[in-house]
Amino acid sequence: MPELRKDPVIGRWVIIATERARRPGVFFDSQKNIFDSGDCSFCHNQDPQILSYPQGDLAHRVKVVQSGTPLLLNDGKFHRKGHGLYDVVNDYGTHEVVIETPDHIANMADLSQDQIRLVFETYAIRYNELAKDPSFQYVIAYKNYGWAAGSRRIGHSRSQIIATSVNPFSAKQKLDGAKKYYNYRERCLYCDMIQQELEAKVRIIAETEHFVAMSPFAPRFVFEIWILPKKHDCDFAKGVVGQEHDLAKMMKIVLTKLKVGLDDPAYNYVIQSAPFRHGNTGTKWKTLADDYHWHIEVSPRLTRVAGFEKGSGFYISSIPPENVAEFLREVQI
Amino acid sequence: MPELRKDPVIGRWVIIATERARRPGVFFDSQKNIFDSGDCSFCHNQDPQILSYPQGDLAHRVKVVQSGTPLLLNDGKFHRKGHGLYDVVNDYGTHEVVIETPDHIANMADLSQDQIRLVFETYAIRYNELAKDPSFQYVIAYKNYGWAAGSRRIGHSRSQIIATSVNPFSAKQKLDGAKKYYNYRERCLYCDMIQQELEAKVRIIAETEHFVAMSPFAPRFVFEIWILPKKHDCDFAKGVVGQEHDLAKMMKIVLTKLKVGLDDPAYNYVIQSAPFRHGNTGTKWKTLADDYHWHIEVSPRLTRVAGFEKGSGFYISSIPPENVAEFLREVQI
Numbered sequence: 001m002p003e004l005r006k007d008p009v010i011g012r013w014v015i016i017a018t019e020r021a022r023r024p025g026v027f028f029d030s031q032k033n034i035f036d037s038g039d040c041s042f043c044h045n046q047d048p049q050i051l052s053y054p055q056g057d058l059a060h061r062v063k064v065v066q067s068g069t070p071l072l073l074n075d076g077k078f079h080r081k082g083h084g085l086y087d088v089v090n091d092y093g094t095h096e097v098v099i100e101t102p103d104h105i106a107n108m109a110d111l112s113q114d115q116i117r118l119v120f121e122t123y124a125i126r127y128n129e130l131a132k133d134p135s136f137q138y139v140i141a142y143k144n145y146g147w148a149a150g151s152r153r154i155g156h157s158r159s160q161i162i163a164t165s166v167n168p169f170s171a172k173q174k175l176d177g178a179k180k181y182y183n184y185r186e187r188c189l190y191c192d193m194i195q196q197e198l199e200a201k202v203r204i205i206a207e208t209e210h211f212v213a214m215s216p217f218a219p220r221f222v223f224e225i226w227i228l229p230k231k232h233d234c235d236f237a238k239g240v241v242g243q244e245h246d247l248a249k250m251m252k253i254v255l256t257k258l259k260v261g262l263d264d265p266a267y268n269y270v271i272q273s274a275p276f277r278h279g280n281t282g283t284k285w286k287t288l289a290d291d292y293h294w295h296i297e298v299s300p301r302l303t304r305v306a307g308f309e310k311g312s313g314f315y316i317s318s319i320p321p322e323n324v325a326e327f328l329r330e331v332q333i
Numbered sequence: 334m335p336e337l338r339k340d341p342v343i344g345r346w347v348i349i350a351t352e353r354a355r356r357p358g359v360f361f362d363s364q365k366n367i368f369d370s371g372d373c374s375f376c377h378n379q380d381p382q383i384l385s386y387p388q389g390d391l392a393h394r395v396k397v398v399q400s401g402t403p404l405l406l407n408d409g410k411f412h413r414k415g416h417g418l419y420d421v422v423n424d425y426g427t428h429e430v431v432i433e434t435p436d437h438i439a440n441m442a443d444l445s446q447d448q449i450r451l452v453f454e455t456y457a458i459r460y461n462e463l464a465k466d467p468s469f470q471y472v473i474a475y476k477n478y479g480w481a482a483g484s485r486r487i488g489h490s491r492s493q494i495i496a497t498s499v500n501p502f503s504a505k506q507k508l509d510g511a512k513k514y515y516n517y518r519e520r521c522l523y524c525d526m527i528q529q530e531l532e533a534k535v536r537i538i539a540e541t542e543h544f545v546a547m548s549p550f551a552p553r554f555v556f557e558i559w560i561l562p563k564k565h566d567c568d569f570a571k572g573v574v575g576q577e578h579d580l581a582k583m584m585k586i587v588l589t590k591l592k593v594g595l596d597d598p599a600y601n602y603v604i605q606s607a608p609f610r611h612g613n614t615g616t617k618w619k620t621l622a623d624d625y626h627w628h629i630e631v632s633p634r635l636t637r638v639a640g641f642e643k644g645s646g647f648y649i650s651s652i653p654p655e656n657v658a659e660f661l662r663e664v665q666i
Contacts, residue, residue, distance in 0.1 A: 005551035008522060009510040014551040015649045071649060084529045085522070086550050169646030177342040189341060189418070196417045217419050218338035218347040313503030315347045316404060
């Protein structure tokens, strides 16, 4: 049974995949890249569906299934336990795969804007559904595209949704930081940042009716991009309502600029949304929180992270974000 | 002029290397790996020496020089400034390279135990020297071995020392976590952990007179190893005095086990020491701090970090640390 363990120093949760326990020799073999050889398991997926969207559409334009190699499973009851000075919880959670198109298309950049919209609408439906489980604290939807981004099978556009019973470390850091700013200024940090960036213009990559794509002022990775909704909301599934079409437009712009400008790089994106704040009734949850602002982080995987950065958390950006934004603004798509 | 920028949300400092600013096209070319072709620049290094150690030994057994591509430079005065809601400091700092041997040997595992001792003694001398600058808050000594660990030139064993005017993010996290534990328990978290691990035995890889090497309970990376001194000290350069010989013995054991057991993998190590706590006199500094415990983190680079992990800070360990420790205990060296 896998378990979640908490680093006793900084409080980061780690999934210890004991189910997948292997001798190191076996582990190394599994690192090899797998290329689809015409027989794509996502084209012909027959797994039980968690969701087919749009509902009633027999074309199965977007399909959600359980991951074949799930990191978390909700086949028990959530419980915490101690182990000397260490903390452990069981593997209560879900791990779903979103098959983004019935067609064998590798990169989301090559999907139609309409199809991309369906994918983000699917995420929102799953967020709202998973929020009903009072044991879940957090849901994260993300994509690994290409080997360097952590994907082993290349060929069919898909993404993943994980629900966890603990609050992931980065989410906690972001929430804490945004809260400190809010407590001091009584304004949302992200709203202020969007205003400052739209005035300065130098780090803006693209702007649509409802969204801004920018290079962050202090990026962790070269070509890191933040896509921020102009309208304040801490919660992705709530905030995106009515803006799905415009978000799909922005995603298509950003992903196509990356593909064209950087020669089809590996990339990740992650939706950063507030954790569920369950009320006393258990299944009720509130999205108060003037202090957090949902957004999407897109990270092409172009560089390796060296010892200094890993050890110090002190990242190095070899291209200033202003140059990155200028370069991407100029990429013709 | 490079500058240091602070992420406005979580407070992570990032070095923006504007001096190295490149058009993206140029940037990609520079990613290629460089193999030494007989003409090793470290074998024949003629750069001005910051330190040659042991002093007076004409064989130059260990040499410290300034980095040819420094990330930080102390050619001005340290200053902070604001930029709307953002924070910036200039690039005040140092970036030194430690050439660990006059011989063309690639992996520190293949140096003699005596030579490894000289390297760690060299680090300690530089820590103590750099601590005299009241603008420096933190010094980090680290090694990138192999391409996947962030090293581009392979062939001659060396490591790096960086001094910074701000407190790196990971150091801050570790200090905060250890302090919380200390405030609650009135004991050092690391001392308690060493005791618990020595009793449980399952995550211990090796033990010497003064040091313990273990797989951490909740590792961030597969095969991550922590080397902890049994004697409490927050400061590496102070704590290691009289234990240099034993530390070299432990490093030789751990690095050789990695080389033999994992087929010469790329790896990083980082010395985690407390930041300088400068007193009022400027150049005086104190190493009080019962709450922090210096140590070394060794990370073989075997896996990629995927989108979920990057986005959530929620890491996945595909081999339980107990299996890792057992495997490494059994590697014959």
